[in-house]
Amino acid sequence: MNSLPLWLIPLAPVVAALLAGVLALTRRAERAAPLFTLAATALSGIVALGWIPQEGGPVPRLAFEWLKIGANFQINLGVHLDPLAWIMTAVVCVVSLLVQVYSLGYMKGENGFARYFAYLGLFTASMLGLVVADNLFQLYVCWELVGICSYLLIGFWWQKPSAASAAKKAFVVTRFGDVGFLLGVLLLAAVAGSFQFDTVMQAVARVQAGELTAIPLVSAQVFLWLAPLLLFCGAVGKSAQFPLHIWLPDAMEGPTPVSALIHAATMVAAGVYMVARLLPIFVAVPFVSEIVLLTGAVTALIAATIALVQNDIKKVMAYSTISQLGYMMLGLGAGSLDSGMFHLVTHAMFKALLFLAAGSVIHAMHHAADPNDLRVMGGLGSRMRITAVTCGVGVLALAGFPGLSGFWSKDAILGAALDKGSPVALLGLAVGIVVAGLTAFYATRMWMLAFAGSARSADAEQAHESPSVMTLPLILLAIPSAALGGWLHMGHRFTHFLHGAQAHAEPMHLWLVAVTSLTAVGGIALGWALYRAPSAQTDPVERTPGYALFANLWYMDAFWSRGVASSMLALGQFVAWFDRTVIDGAVNLTGWVCYIGGRELRRATNGQAQTYTAAALLALVIAALALILFHNRAPDRARIYSSSPIIRTTDARPHTSHSDTGQR
């Protein structure tokens, strides 16, 4: 089959974004913009549907030489659709499409409607380019591009200083990680002599086997752990892992559909996808995979505890996302590609659903001073039935309620940790079970605060259901949130799709299933019991031990903003002062000395013959003195060189011979 149409997957949204951009710039027919981006996203999805990877079939691959310098340096751009890429493509297309439909309602009448869709189109294109990449260079390029789309969309309401600030923070913090990623890419490319994934992984395997030892500039051992850790820096930034997770909650300043698409379902999962894509490099050295696992576990725990005490509906979701991304890393760190990716897929569905439901709530509450505040909601369930029910499905899926999507994938991750069995993996397993309980509790708390009980403000009383363009995507996402996990788990469909039918899939551990199910149900029950009739004044979570720590976000934001950012600023002030006073001061001092010297010397030129004569006399005296001194020193110099016969003969002057005779 001719695979040329595969180019459409990343390129169709680019074209659509450009067209929408033209509409945005000319401010004409802005309402037509979504037509282009929707059609293009659908087209990408349809093309992907036509190339579902068949087992044993060839992996379609397209490439074009983008840059070549010298014989050894070549960069290709291309499309490569193996099962892993296909899964991500499907996720991106589905979520992007539904989010765009939803945005038709959510962003209706917004200033910059076309601009919004242009950015969304650009994001979809970049994300698809990232997913179908078959080389590190393209991965990095698209990685940065999704970053800038995220910057533009977080700062979409740039009039709000907080939004502008959050956008900058997101870009800078992720770029901090990205530099590590870039260096990892450069290192791998320098060793492998290519950016292609397969060549790079072969090179790493050869280094590990001791076949390839001539690694430029670092030793083989160092290379084997340095390269994956550098790459992991990028994933830590992009997937908001501890300690660079601080940007994601702030990113909620963007429009809520954007949070659903970018900051929950797709872009933040790019780090997980990258680790999954290059997993052989990460598992080559055990301690690297343990670092991945531990980072995931720590992130999952910290974020879940913070999510417990948040009162902003989107902040709860944001920390929940961070926590779930930590889960995925935990699975990958346990060496299980399937479980990490499985959770990525199910999480994309239910988290997109949750965010869109939150958006629906916010849309209904938009008259309130802070429409995101859970404390002024309450009783929305009776006024917004579809939102409440679909959100409930999302909450249960997130909580890992037995049978729903999240349950299967979360269990796969914990099972993978158990199968690995190393001390670190078992620690991860324990943390994972605790986090499962916390997740169930805070998800239920959020739902109960929003939908249960009676309205706690006038705005909540007047809320009403969102238009059908917004509820339809909720319903469409509720279906996979409920059922996709089970369907993929049955008969090990997911594993077989990724690795072929012969692949061995680990069976579930029944006792583990029982423990996690009980924890989840326990968390849900506790949340239900505590928040059945919530009051606006007191919140039971305030009584939990460690509340201050959680409410202050484990002091991580304070550390970065007050510690790191402020000291950088102070350093900047100091260096700028140093530059002006010391370095430029030295330059000006030189100039000043010349100027003063010239001015003083100028006094000598005063036109008086006496002065000139005196100066001439002085010069004469100095010259005479110098001559005498030179003459007297001449013999000494001759003696120094006396070993050389030539000097001895030339130095046969009268007074020297006199002294010589005298000595005799």
Add this chain to the structure above:
Amino acid sequence: MNYLLNAVIFLPLAGALLLLFFPRPEDAPESHGHGEETPAPPDAAAQAVRWFTLAVSLVTFVASAWLLTGFDIAQKEGYQFVTDRIWFVMGDLRVRYHIGIDGISLLLILLTTFLSVLSVLFSFSIKKRLREYMVFLLVLQTAMTGVFCALDLVLFYVFFEAVLIPMYFLIGIWGHERRIYAAVKFFLYTFVGSVLMLLGIVFIYLNTGSLSIVDLVKPGTDAYMKLNLLDAQTLMWLYAAFALAFMIKVPMFPFHTWLPDAHVEAPTAGSVILAGVLLKMGTYGFIRICLPIFPIQAQNSAMLFILLAIIGIIYGAIVAAVQPDMKKLVAYSSVSHLGFVMLGVFSFTKLGMVGAVLQSINHGVSTGMLFFMVGMMYERRHTREIAAYGGIKRVVPVMAAFFLIALLSSIALPLTNGFVGEFTILQGSYISQNSGPLLTFVAALGMVLSAVYMLWLFQRVFTGPVKHEENRHLRDMNWREKVVLVPLVIMIFWFGCYVSTWTRYLNQPVDELMGRLGIENQEQRPRDPNAPSPLRGSPTGAG
């Protein structure tokens, strides 16, 4: 075809001479850029000067683009469009008018003519002594183009110094408040460096009897033999004389302090040319003269230069972050970006060199664009203070969009030109024996810092609510300003999306330079345990 290169060099000068015969336009009163600007009654003399200058620079640009058609990429070595005549004879001294270009010069010439057209167009808004201003711009263009073509050391020196004179007047007459201080500092500082270079040139001539850049680097020629008969220490001093001149021009830390002053005080077109082209004369000097004529000395000092380059990257970025003045911020960002260029040059890898040339061009385009935009804001508000703005995206959305593009290119976002340059430089530096991974790590931090200061600038100037009432009625961009910026945007994306159009021209000259440095296959070169330690003088020298 050889007349074409001469035409590219001297057309602007001829235009400048003709311009002297134009009637002198009246000085227009300063406008205050708020809201409804009453267009001054059209002054026919001024219009004639403007359009004539634009026509001259446009014709020059077309002529330089024409060079592309006659340029033979496949040519294996040497220069093209060569003219070689005796210029003047003075006793034994025979100075030749010897010009010619390779791919590196070609791209830099295109950059010069390209930015010159835009600068002229931007300078339509000059109110004071318009004719003289345009004359200086055109003379400047001839001198800059000449630098990139000269193949005789004295000719090179003449062009190199000739640049100073029009630039001195541009800053000193049309500059801002502290223009005299800045102009004198700029002139004296760079002049001190080039005088040392002149001494070097004289010394080379006295010892080899040749001034030809071509002969001095070609093994087998008389000049080459004589030059390399000099002892190692003499060669080191010679190299240092040249290197210092170029270091000041680039400028490398710690010789950079003339740059912020000159940039800030210069009129907009002056800043653009200064950042876009003048600084490249320094990097070009390294590539064309220092490295090929003194390869061993360059190798020995590479470590020092790489350290200075990396200090420049980080230092420039840190200082840029805390500047309250937009122009100063951009000026210090230049120090940082030029650090990347020098890192690429002294990595002594093909990738690094190609990246360095690309980054030279890219920096000219993106920093040029930033200076244009700061100039536009200055024309409206008469201040460069960041604090005087805030939230103006609401008032001038088109300007904000253009600024964002320039900014993204400056922070090396993929698909913009800045990324291609920095990526290749970093890859080159990574595999280089001179810098290696550790120093590359430090250099790469410059990419984070650039995002910090640039995005922070954008945030403080454009986003949020409008902070000052007087900014509520700023005029958005007019057609002329858009025409200035659109070509730059096109170049930003052209370089970013498909740089192969331009790298084709760099393969041959960079290969030749690599060969000259004794590096053939740098990608897989094993470390030589007996290699002399950098920073220490070479025990062998060339003699």
